[in-house]
Each structure stands twice: as C-alpha cells, then as structure tokens.
Amino acid sequence: AAMIRFILIQNRAGKTRLAKWYMHFEDEEKQKLIEEVHATVTVRDAKHTNFVEFRNYKIIYRRYAGLYFCICVDIGDNNLMYLEAIHNFVEVLNEYFHNVCELDLVFNFYKVYTVVDEMFLAGEIRETSQTKVLRQLMMLSTLE
Amino acid sequence: KGIIANTPKRLRDLIREIRAAKTAAEERAVHHLNSNHTKKRHHPPSRCRNVAKLLLYIHMLGYPAHFGQMECLKLVASPKFSDKRIGYLGAMLLLDERAEVHLLVTNSVKNDMNHSTQYIVSLALSTLGSICSPEMSRDLAGEVQALIKSNNAYLRKKAALCALRIIQKIPDIMEMYIPCARSLLNEKNHGVLLTAVCLISQMCQLSPETLNHFRRLVPNLVRILKNLIMSGFSQDHDVNGVSDPFLQVKILQLLRILGHQDSAASEQMNDILAQVATNTETSKNVGHSILYEIVLTIMGIESESGLRVLAVNILGRFLLNTDKNIRYVALSTLQRVVQADYNAVQRHRTTIVDCLRDTDASIKRRAMELCFSLINGQNIRGMAKEMLSFLADCGSEFKADCCSNLAIAAERYAPNKRWHVDTLLKLLAAAGNHARDDVVVAAVQLISEQSAYQAYAVHQLFYYASQDFSQQPMVLLACWCIGEYGGGLFSDCCADGLETYSAKSPEEVLGLLEQALLSSQSRQSTKHVAVTAVMKLSTRLPHQEQQLLDSIRHLAAYHCTSSQLELQQRSVEFSAIFRHHENIRAALLEPMPVMEGRAESGRDLPAGSGAAAVASGDSAEVGDEVAAAAAAAAVAATFESLINFDDSSTGGVPNATIGLPNAATNSSSMLATNNSNSVAGPLIDVFGDLGVSEPAPVSEASALPALPPIASAGIAGLQLSLAGSRQQSNNVDLIIRAVNLGDTNMTNFLLQAAVPKSLQLSMMPASGDCLPPAGGSVTQKAVVTNPNGVSALCGLKAWSGLKGLG
Numbered sequence: 001a002a003m004i005r006f007i008l009i010q011n012r013a014g015k016t017r018l019a020k021w022y023m024h025f026e027d028e029e030k031q032k033l034i035e036e037v038h039a040t041v042t043v044r045d046a047k048h049t050n051f052v053e054f055r056n057y058k059i060i061y062r063r064y065a066g067l068y069f070c071i072c073v074d075i076g077d078n079n080l081m082y083l084e085a086i087h088n089f090v091e092v093l094n095e096y097f098h099n100v101c102e103l104d105l106v107f108n109f110y111k112v113y114t115v116v117d118e119m120f121l122a123g124e125i126r127e128t129s130q131t132k133v134l135r136q137l138m139m140l141s142t143l144e
Numbered sequence: 145k146g147i148i149a150n151t152p153k154r155l156r157d158l159i160r161e162i163r164a165a166k167t168a169a170e171e172r173a174v175h176h177l178n179s180n181h182t183k184k185r186h187h188p189p190s191r192c193r194n195v196a197k198l199l200l201y202i203h204m205l206g207y208p209a210h211f212g213q214m215e216c217l218k219l220v221a222s223p224k225f226s227d228k229r230i231g232y233l234g235a236m237l238l239l240d241e242r243a244e245v246h247l248l249v250t251n252s253v254k255n256d257m258n259h260s261t262q263y264i265v266s267l268a269l270s271t272l273g274s275i276c277s278p279e280m281s282r283d284l285a286g287e288v289q290a291l292i293k294s295n296n297a298y299l300r301k302k303a304a305l306c307a308l309r310i311i312q313k314i315p316d317i318m319e320m321y322i323p324c325a326r327s328l329l330n331e332k333n334h335g336v337l338l339t340a341v342c343l344i345s346q347m348c349q350l351s352p353e354t355l356n357h358f359r360r361l362v363p364n365l366v367r368i369l370k371n372l373i374m375s376g377f378s379q380d381h382d383v384n385g386v387s388d389p390f391l392q393v394k395i396l397q398l399l400r401i402l403g404h405q406d407s408a409a410s411e412q413m414n415d416i417l418a419q420v421a422t423n424t425e426t427s428k429n430v431g432h433s434i435l436y437e438i439v440l441t442i443m444g445i446e447s448e449s450g451l452r453v454l455a456v457n458i459l460g461r462f463l464l465n466t467d468k469n470i471r472y473v474a475l476s477t478l479q480r481v482v483q484a485d486y487n488a489v490q491r492h493r494t495t496i497v498d499c500l501r502d503t504d505a506s507i508k509r510r511a512m513e514l515c516f517s518l519i520n521g522q523n524i525r526g527m528a529k530e531m532l533s534f535l536a537d538c539g540s541e542f543k544a545d546c547c548s549n550l551a552i553a554a555e556r557y558a559p560n561k562r563w564h565v566d567t568l569l570k571l572l573a574a575a576g577n578h579a580r581d582d583v584v585v586a587a588v589q590l591i592s593e594q595s596a597y598q599a600y601a602v603h604q605l606f607y608y609a610s611q612d613f614s615q616q617p618m619v620l621l622a623c624w625c626i627g628e629y630g631g632g633l634f635s636d637c638c639a640d641g642l643e644t645y646s647a648k649s650p651e652e653v654l655g656l657l658e659q660a661l662l663s664s665q666s667r668q669s670t671k672h673v674a675v676t677a678v679m680k681l682s683t684r685l686p687h688q689e690q691q692l693l694d695s696i697r698h699l700a701a702y703h704c705t706s707s708q709l710e711l712q713q714r715s716v717e718f719s720a721i722f723r724h725h726e727n728i729r730a731a732l733l734e735p736m737p738v739m740e741g742r743a744e745s746g747r748d749l750p751a752g753s754g755a756a757a758v759a760s761g762d763s764a765e766v767g768d769e770v771a772a773a774a775a776a777a778a779v780a781a782t783f784e785s786l787i788n789f790d791d792s793s794t795g796g797v798p799n800a801t802i803g804l805p806n807a808a809t810n811s812s813s814m815l816a817t818n819n820s821n822s823v824a825g826p827l828i829d830v831f832g833d834l835g836v837s838e839p840a841p842v843s844e845a846s847a848l849p850a851l852p853p854i855a856s857a858g859i860a861g862l863q864l865s866l867a868g869s870r871q872q873s874n875n876v877d878l879i880i881r882a883v884n885l886g887d888t889n890m891t892n893f894l895l896q897a898a899v900p901k902s903l904q905l906s907m908m909p910a911s912g913d914c915l916p917p918a919g920g921s922v923t924q925k926a927v928v929t930n931p932n933g934v935s936a937l938c939g940l941k942a943w944s945g946l947k948g949l950g
Binding site for chain 2: 002015016017018019020022047048049050051052078079080081083084085088106107109110113114117121122123124125126127128129130131132136139140143
C-alpha cells in the first residue's frame with residue numbers, strides 16, 4: 001500500500017483545525033495520534049527536513065505561519081510529491097478564502113473539509129488542478 | 145469576506161465563546177452547556193444544521209459527540225442539499241466504521257447515488273470513499289461501477305476512488321472493475337486519469353493476475369507520459385512550469401509496479417524514463433519530486449545499466465542541492481541501492497562524506513551509514529580518518545554505532561597491523577564512554593595477537609589512561625594490557641622510529657592501577673580487571689623488590705572487604721596467593737597464550753568453541769576471566785589442545801583431574817575449586833596456539849576403536865608419546881610416556897591431561913618426577929571413560945621446574 005493515512009492541520013499550541021482520517025482508528029487512538037504528531041512536529045525547526053519518521057509511517061509536514069499541515073503517508077511514498085500536494089492544497093485554501101488566515105479555518109471548518117474532499121479521497125490525491133477545484137467550490141457555495 | 149457572513153449566528157457565537165475561554169476548565173464548562181442544549185431533540189428544521197455544525201466543532205476539538213449521530217442521519221435523509229451536506233460530513237466524522245449505526249447510512253447513500261443532481265451524488269461518493277465498511281461496499285459496488293461509466297467526468301473521478309476503497313476492503317470484487325478501469329485510461333481529463341492510475345495501481349498490487357493483465361497497457365502509459373511532457377503548457381494542471389507533476393509521478397509509480405521483475409515491460413519503458421529524466425526542469429522542488437520518482441522506478445525495474453548509472457548520478461546531484469529535504473531523500477535512496485550499484489555510488493563518496501557535517505541529525509545518520517557501506521580496501525585509510533573526526537564531534541546518539549562499525553571496518557580492511565592497533569586505540573579514545581564492549585574485546589584480541597606491537601600498545605594505553613581517567617572502556621583496556629604486557633612499560637619503546645615512549649617506573653604504573661582500584665569513577669568491571677592486573681604485574685616487574693611487592697600485596701588486598709562479591713573474591717584469593725603460595729606465584733601469573741578462534745572469522749561469528757565465550761556479552765569480564773582462569777589453570781591443570789574440541793564438547797569445560805605427585809594438595813584443591821568457579825568458556829580459550837612463550841606438545845584426538853601410539857614433536861628436548869588400548873567398550877587406557885632427549889636434567893616433572901566434560905579422566909601416579917638427560921623417561925597411566933561414546937580428545941601439558949616447559 002502507498003496511501004495517505006491521515007491529514008492534520010494543527011496550530012502551534014496543538015489545537016486541531018482539521019483532522020481527516022483515511023483509515024480506522026479508535027477515538028482514543030485518534031487523540032493520542034494528534035498529541036504525538038504535535039509533539040513530534042513542533043520541536044523541529046527550520047534546519048530540519050520536512051519529513052519525520054512516525055511509528056511505522058512517516059509524516060510530511062510544512063509550517064505556514066502558525067499552522068502545521070501534516071500528511072501521514074506510508075514509508076514507500078514520495079516525500080517530495082506530498083510536499084507539493086500540501087502546497088497545492090494551501091494555495092487553493094488561500095484562493096477560496098481570499099488570503100486565508102487561521103480564523104477562516106476556525107469559523108468555516110466544515111468548508112475546509114469540503115476542500116479536502118475535493119482534492120483528496122480514499123487516501124489518494126484526487127484533483128490537482130486548482131482552477132477546477134475552485135470552480136467546483138464556487139458552484140457548491142451557491143447551493144448553500 | 146462574504147463567506148464568513150453566511151455563517152449562521154449560533155455557530156459563530158459558540159466558536160467565539162470557546163475561543164474566549166481562558167482555561168481548559170472554562171472551555172469544558174462552555175461545552176457542557178452547549179451539549180445540553182444540543183441534546184434537546186426539538187429543534188426547528190432550520191436550526192438542525194447549526195446544531196450539527198456545533199456538534200462537529202465540538203468533536204474536532206476532541207470532545208465526545210456521539211449523541212449527535214442520529215441527528216446526522218436525520219439530516220442525511222432530508223431532501224435539501226445543505227442539510228445533506230452537513231449530515232454527510234457529520235456521518236464521515238462521527239460514524240465509526242465499525243458501529244452498527246453505520247449501516248443506517250447505507251440506504252441513504254444508495255439512493256443518493258442514483259440522484260439526478262450531480263452534487264448530491266458526489267456527496268454520497270465522498271462519504272463512501274471515506275467511511276466504507278465491507279458490508280457497505282458489497283451493497284454499493286454495483287452503483288459505483290455504474291458511476292465509473294457515467295458521462296460526468298467529475299463523478300467518474302470520485303467513483304474511481306470509491307472503487308479503490310472498495311477493493312481494498314473486499315479484494316474479490318476487483319474483477320468487475322477491470323474493464324471500466326481500463327477504458328478510463330483513454331481519457332483526456334487529468335483528474336480522471338489520475339484516479340484511474342491509482343485504481344489500476346491498487347489492483348495490480350492486490351492481485352498478480354491482474355498485474356499480468358495490465359502489463360499490456362505499458363505502451364499506453366508511456367504514450368500518456370510522453371504527451372504530458374511534450375504538450376508543453378497545460379494551464380490547469382501546471383505547477384511551476386511542470387505539467388501535472390502529480391499525474392507524472394503516479395504514472396511512474398504504476399510503471400514501476402508493472403515493470404518489476406519483468407524485462408519485456410521494462411524494455412518498453414527505458415526510453416521514456418531517460419527522456420523524462422533529462423527534460424524535467426529542476427529549479428524547483430516539483431522537478432525534484434519527479435526525478436526522485438524516476439530514480440525509484442529505474443531501481444525497481446529491470447533497467448539497463450546505463451539507466452541505473454543515470455539514476456545514481458541524479459542522486460549525486462541531489463546531494464549537492466542546498467535544500468536539505470532533497471539531500472535527505474538522496475541519502476536514503478543511495479543506501480538502498482548501494483549494494484546493487486556499488487561502483488556508481490562510490491563516485492559520489494566525497495559528497496557523502498561532506499554530508500557528515502550537516503546540521504540535521506537524520507541526514508548525519510544516513511550519511512554515516514552510507515559511509516560505512518562504502519568503505520573498502522582502497523579507501524580505508526582516508527575514510528577511517530574521516531570517520532574518526534566525525535566520531536570525535538558527533539552527538540552521543542551516534543557514538544556507539546559509529547565506534548562499533550568502524551572497528552568492524554578496521555578489522556576487515558586494515559592495511560597493516562600497526563595501523564589497525566593505532567586505529568582501534570584512537571577509536572576508543574574518541575568514543576569515550578560510549579564504546580560498546582565488543583570493541584574492547586576486539587582490541588584485546590588484536591593486541592594479544594600482535595606480539596610485535598604489544599609494547600607500543602601498552603605505552604599508548606598508559607598514556608591515554610593517565611590523560612583521561614573518565615573514559616572507562618579505554619581505562620579497562622589499559623588495565624588489562626598493563627597487567628598482561630606490563631613488562632614492556634619498563635623500558636623505552638620506539639615505535640617504528642616515529643615516537644619514543646620513555647620507560648615508566650613501576651611506581652608510576654602501580655599508581656595508575658591504584659587509581660583504577662580506588663577511584664569512584666571506575667566501573668566494577670574496571671576494578672576487577674585492575675585487581676588481576678596488579679597481581680600479574682608482580683611477576684612482570686624488572687626487579688622483584690620487596691617494597692614493590694609489598695605495595696602490590698597491599699593493593700591486592702584492598703578490596704578484601706568489598707561488598708561486591710566478585711571483587712572481594714578476587715581480592716581474597718589473590719592475597720591468599722601471597723600468603724600461602726608464594727612459590728608458585730610466578731607460575732600462576734604467567735603470560736597468557738594468544739587467544740585464538742576469532743582471528744580468521746572476523747567479528748560476528750567466532751569460529752571455534754574457545755572464542756564463543758569471549759565474544760558473548762560481558763567482555764570486560766573476559767579479559768579478566770581468562771587471566772584468572774590462566775592463573776588457576778596453571779597449577780590446577782592448564783591444558784591446551786591444539787585442536788578445537790569438536791561438536792560434542794563445544795563449550796564443555798575440560799575436566800581437570802590432577803595427578804599431582806606430591807605436595808601442595810591443599811593448594812591444588814583450593815585452586816581447583818577456583819577453577820570451577822571460572823567460567824567454562826574462557827578456560828578453553830587458553831587452549832590455542834601458544835606461539836608466544838610456551839611450546840607445546842602435540843595432543844591427539846583418538847578415535848575410539850583403535851588407538852595407535854603417537855609420537856609428539858620433540859620440543860625443548862622433551863618427547864611425549866601416547867599409547868592406548870581399549871579395555872572395555874567405554875574405557876580407554878592411556879599410557880603416557882615422557883622421554884627426555886635433551887641435555888639438561890628435568891626435575892619436578894609434572895604431567896597433566898585434560899579431556900572434555902563428557903569424558904572422565906583419572907590418572908594414576910607417575911613413575912617419577914625426574915627425567916635424567918639423554919633418554920630418561922617417566923610414564924604415567926590414565927584411564928579415560930567415555931560413557932556417551934563421543935569421539936574423545938585429550939590435551940596434555942608437561943611441567944618441569946617452576947616455569948612450565950609447555
């Protein structure tokens with residue numbers, strides 16, 4: 001297998017802004033994972049690589065302002081590609097919310113889930129074209 | 145910010161309240177209030193949504209929200225899109241895949257998948273893709289298949305990934321998706337292509353027959369890839385000037401799966417791989433990610449060697465990149481391919497060595513491992529220098545591994561022995577307290593073998609130990625060597641004309657050992673070794689001055705009252721030697737024979753029974769154990785067998801039944817018990833080629849049926865012969881005859897024999913203990929009982945005078 005296990009957006013304090021799981025975990029496990037990821041990722045600074053081994057997976061992460069975007073993938077996955085995927089996702093968020101900031105993600109968390117579902121599904125990358133995703137999201141918001 | 149304005153009031157207020165809470169307790173209070181409100185069932189329909197949103201927010205922050213599951217289900221069933229949306233979101237987040245409530249969603253999902261509005265269908269598909277139990281998959285597999293063939297590209301994409309999820313849950317269903325997956329590959333739409341490739345990759349991974357089936361598609365994939373890179377600018381999917389890197393990477397992954405271990409398929413890919421590799425622009429990370437995937441693919445299929453070299457060169461270029469992510473990725477991959485493409489990787493050795501100085505610990509570790517894989521006979525000197533300087537500066541988490549690995553490399557590729565000794569000593573000095581025991585053992589082994597460099601080694605060690613007493617492995621080694629080879633310290637040592645070490649006075653040397661015994665920095669193992677070393681030194685002194693001997697006695701007795709059992713025992717026994725057995729002290733503490741058994745086989749698997757115990761675990765004890773065993777064995781029965789005791793007796797302690805003709809029976813029994821205290825293994829270790837001091841008579845393995853008489857090599861004028869006859873099936877009578885062919889009178893002649901544990905030996909009194917020159921002889925009879933019927937081995941040793949002949 002070479003799939004995404006989960007996607008997490010956390011702030012520096014450890015508050016979860018988005019958690020999307022692509023495999024089954026119990027609730028307590030999920031909490032533990034969130035805490036572990038937070039502990040692992042926040043101690044690293046600019047002189048570390050963006051990849052860190054985590055249990056028997058690995059985490060590709062990138063920090064944007066006060067938020068850590070983490071994708072947990074299998075060991076055999078292409079690190080550099082998922083780094084691109086994170087950046088792609090963040091750029092879409094930026095367009096969608098017009099210069100996104102953390103508060104946008106907080107107050108519109110359910111919309112962020114929609115964005116995630118447009119771009120990732122079943123543990124794989126689904127749509128990579130930013131224009132297409134944004135067009136779709138605009139359509140959806142008119143139905144609100 | 146028009147989007148925020150649409151957020152219903154209640155949700156915003158809640159979020160504000162939660163954020164305003166200053167402490168965790170306040171936050172919990174807010175949640176409590178709100179959950180109570182939410183639990184009430186009677187909400188007007190318009191507020192249902194908001195309620196659900198509250199629930200989800202609460203859930204995301206980590207609070208339990210399961211009471212909301214039914215609400216979500218209600219929402220899902222509602223005809224309004226906005227309701228459904230929140231309902232499905234809630235279902236995805238709150239519904240546990242294994243809960244039974246889960247099944248209730250199935251019906252709604254099924255209906256929605258047949259809905260006319262594409263957005264609702266897509267919601268259903270998203271949900272299915274996210275939370276999918278085996279039962280649900282079975283129910284909905286048919287719908288998904290229909291949707292893969294839908295004329296809506298948007299839906300086709302989602303359906304393909306749903307199918308992926310479904311076959312992960314139920315691999316048997318895979319069959320039904322094969323034809324539609326194949327047709328998906330003909331699409332132009334990138335998103336559909338991407339998902340189709342994912343689906344096919346998954347199918348191939350799950351089932352080898354499907355893999356064979358899809359191999360035929362390699363030309364199609366190659367064509368798609370080619371179009372991607374040639375067609376230039378595709379606005380939609382372009383990332384930093386590279387057209388749809390995600391699709392490229394996915395196709396490359398699929399090509400890897402298809403080409404793995406199949407030369408025909410790999411053949412078809414060669415060209416395109418080279419083409420993509422050379423055409424990809426590498427100024428940004430995107431390009432690198434594609435190149436990385438290409439490297440992985442080249443290494444994973446049966447590619448021609450030119451292509452593999454290309455791949456390694458790409459990795460070499462990565463190493464020079466300023467972005468540490470890329471360097472990290474390159475190092476990990478190089479480690480994986482170094483076995484297969486050794487020469488190609490060697491070319492990049494200098495760059496890899498530079499990575500040792502990187503600031504990131506994970507990069508350093510990978511560089512270190514890779515460096516060790518690259519060491520060979522030609523570059524050992526340079527590499528060893530690099531690794532030693534790395535060892536001196538690196539963090540403590542690396543030191544143990546680096547030290548052990550470097551010791552292995554040094555042993556394998558050392559250009560000469562002097563270099564080897566030097567390097568091991570420098571290694572221990574640099575690694576300090578992090579050096580593992582096996583390195584110390586290797587050093588002991590090496591020094592005992594290299595008689596030419598023993599004096600040099602001892603001087604070096606003395607220097608190091610006096611410089612920095614806190615480095616315990618080094619100090620331990622120093623104590624052991626000083627004990628064994630301390631004689632060398634008392635004269636100047638000129639090491640190959642380079643440096644001269646001045647002679648040390650006995651007082652200085654004893655001073656160091658005293659420090660070892662008394663200092664609180666010394667570990668227990670160091671103290672054990674030091675006590676024995678002190679004793680051994682008493683026979684190595686240049687002059688047997690009474691004052692020195694007194695201080696030695698004092699030091700040896702120092703720990704007679706120690707609370708550590710081992711230390712006390714040694715102290716007491718050594719003191720006893722001074723008190724009661726002064727006459728045999730010198731014989732007891734003779735230099736040891738060279739340790740054998742590890743010499744040929746290198747470090748991991750000591751050949752021969754002897755070394756087994758040497759390598760195992762407590763090495764610190766070993767040197768000392770062997771010494772103690774040597775001391776005890778000298779009288780009790782030091783035996784050497786020139787042959788390894790074979791299979792039956794590996795590790796068995798030779799039974800020492802002594803036929804001591806006269807005197808000191810007390811001492812022999814005491815030391816005999818001491819002998820049995822000593823560890824089994826090391827005792828055998830003494831049996832090896834003496835080489836150094838004592839020449840040895842030949843001992844012979846005698847097979848059971850017939851025992852031919854054996855003449856042994858005459859050494860120092862002594863000839864031993866062994867004649868045997870079988871008495872009964874299990875007993876053998878041995879008659880050992882010693883003839884003195886030399887010119888000197890041999891007095892106090894003593895013969896000892898040893899056999900493995902599985903046998904029993906009893907010796908009759910010898911005919912005499914004096915061998916007149918030129919032909920005088922002594923015979924001694926022994927009976928060997930072999931109850932188990934194993935092949936018997938016997939070791940012999942002869943003593944004459946105070947110092948053994950051999």
